[in-house]
Amino acid sequence: xxxxxxxxxxxxxxxxxxxxxxxxxxxxxxxxxxxxxxxxxxxxxxxxxxxxxxxxxxxxxxxxxxxxxxxxxxxxxxxxxxxxxxxxxxxxxxxxxxxxxxxxxxxxxxxxxxxxxxxxxxxxxxxxxxxxxxxxxxxxxxxxxxxxxxxxxxxxxxxxxxxxxxxxxxxxxxxxxxxxxxxxxxxxxxxxxxxxxxxxxxxxxxxxxxxxxxxxxxxxxxxxxxxxxxxxxxxxxxxxxxxxxxxxxxxxxxxxxxxxxxxxxxxxxxxxxxxxxxxxxxxxxxxxxxxxxxxxxxxxxxxxxxxxxxxxxxxxxxxxxxxxxxxxxxxxxxxxxxxxxxx
Numbered sequence: 001x002x003x004x005x006x007x008x009x010x011x012x013x014x015x016x017x018x019x020x021x022x023x024x025x026x027x028x029x030x031x032x033x034x035x036x037x038x039x040x041x042x043x044x045x046x047x048x049x050x051x052x053x054x055x056x057x058x059x060x061x062x063x064x065x066x067x068x069x070x071x072x073x074x075x076x077x078x079x080x081x082x083x084x085x086x087x088x089x090x091x092x093x094x095x096x097x098x099x100x101x102x103x104x105x106x107x108x109x110x111x112x113x114x115x116x117x118x119x120x121x122x123x124x125x126x127x128x129x130x131x132x133x134x135x136x137x138x139x140x141x142x143x144x145x146x147x148x149x150x151x152x153x154x155x156x157x158x159x160x161x162x163x164x165x166x167x168x169x170x171x172x173x174x175x176x177x178x179x180x181x182x183x184x185x186x187x188x189x190x191x192x193x194x195x196x197x198x199x200x201x202x203x204x205x206x207x208x209x210x211x212x213x214x215x216x217x218x219x220x221x222x223x224x225x226x227x228x229x230x231x232x233x234x235x236x237x238x239x240x241x242x243x244x245x246x247x248x249x250x251x252x253x254x255x256x257x258x259x260x261x262x263x264x265x266x267x268x269x270x271x272x273x274x275x276x277x278x279x280x281x282x283x284x285x286x287x288x289x290x291x292x293x294x295x296x297x298x299x300x301x302x303x304x305x306x307x308x309x310x311x312x313x314x315x316x317x318x319x320x321x322x323x324x325x326x327x328x329x330x331x332x333x334x335x336x337x338x339x340x341x342x343x
Contacts, residue, residue, distance in 0.1 A: 002328060005031035005068035005092075007060045007083065008075035012181045013097050015046050016317035017072055022052045024335035027324065029053065030068060033060035062086045070327070072320055073098060081119040084143070088122070093142045093327060095320045101126035101145035102213050112209040129323040130155055131332070132267055133221060138326045146323060147217070149315025150176050150210045150232060153243040155217050156270060156290050157307040160263035161247065161256070162222040167303075168248040169226045174214070176243040177233035179281075182311045202233045240281030241315055243307040252301055256294050264292070268333050269314060269322065279308040286310060286341040288318035310340075 006017055009032040021029050032042055034057040042057060043050040058064055060083060065071055070093040073080040080100045087094055103109040106120045117123070127141035128134055130152065138144060147155070154174045161167045177200075180191050211230045218226040235242070249256075257275050264270040271291045273279055279291040290309040297304060309315050318336055325334045 001028040002026060002069045003028060003030040003067055004324075005029075005033070005065045005071040007033045007065070007071060007073045008079065009042070009057065010034045010037050010045060011074055012312055013316045014074040015049070016312045017074060017320065018042065018046070018049055018053050020313075020317060020321055020335055022049070023338075024321070026328065026330050026334060027070075029055065031055075031058065031064055033058055033064065035059055062090060065092065066090060068092055070095065070324060072096075072324075073100075074317070077113055078115050081117065081122075085119050085122055088125075088143060095129070095144040095146055095323055095327075096126075097146045097316055097320055099145075099148060099209070099213065101143065102128065102147065103216060105212070105216075108212050112212055128217065128220075129319065130217070131319070131322050131326060132156060132264070132270060133159060133217075135326060138323050139329070141327065144320070144323045144327070146316070146320045148210050148213055149178060149182055149241055149309070149311035150208075150230075150243075151214045151217055152315050152319065153241050153290070153307045153309050154214050154228075154230070154245065155221065156309075157243055157245045157292060157305040158218060158247070159221055160260045161249075161303065161305075162218060162226075163263065164254065164259055165222075166249055166251040166254045166259075167222075168250055169222055169224055171229075171248060172218075172226060173229045173231075173246040174243060175231050175233065175246075176241060177235045178241045178311050179235050179237040179239045181239050182241070182315075196234065196236045199236055200233065202231050205231050208232050235281075237281065239310055239312050240285055241307075241309050241311045242279075242281050243305075245305040245307065247303050247305075249296075249301050249303055256296060256303055260292060260294050269336070279306055281308050281310075282340070282342065284308050284310050284314070284340050286313065287338060288314045288322065288336040289340065290314050
């Protein structure tokens, strides 16, 4: 069994990692760390893991992680930079779920995240962890920068069209709505039930810090610069993402449904729905699956792509485990094949 460590395991993504890895056939969680909860049992913080995870939180250090084969960092942005270089130099593979190693332009990262980057050399070493696009590179990597939840939905929704070269790259719009767990587990008045329930709103319309990551990734896929308008929204649900993507076709003769079906025919976690369908967040809740439907209103130049995923699973922890499976040459679906929770 491969020994796994999780740094920063008290947040929602850390808890999701623990839930999924508890059923993994080839990996065993050996270490879970938290500075704030050091000495506490995991199942005291997350009673749902009682009888499933029998571990105690400890303070993170290279010494405590030295017996691991791979370490997941589920820490706030800017935290992993201090310890990741030490873990890598000790010969331990790393999968980082934060944004610390996603954006190649260090100055751009510092602009959006409001701090200096302390490990810029390791950004160049990192492999972006979107399996559907970067599968071969992920398998050979020792440092994975796991994509954000918003970027995952936008990339999977646009990748077939970008790879086919049939989109106007100067005017793409992504309206993407996430459940409240996307904001993390810290206390916030804006995320209280009374503030979120029975409401729906946009935020960060003038600029969200996932925008440079999405633009970088879409430009990589397209092989050219992509201009994107990205507006995130807050859904009054715990978990889930719904993306509505708008773009203009440069080739109106293309069969977009067939294009998507061909692109994802062998992908274990991307499902292209039948023509005319509209995916729902409930259909992927708690699973690593992403469902996509593609539409052409009135058969015209505009293409509308609808994407749903669970922001904590395919948008974070499940995708990270998918990357781990590739890194260790296991079946890609290992530990991730469970169907969505219904209702």
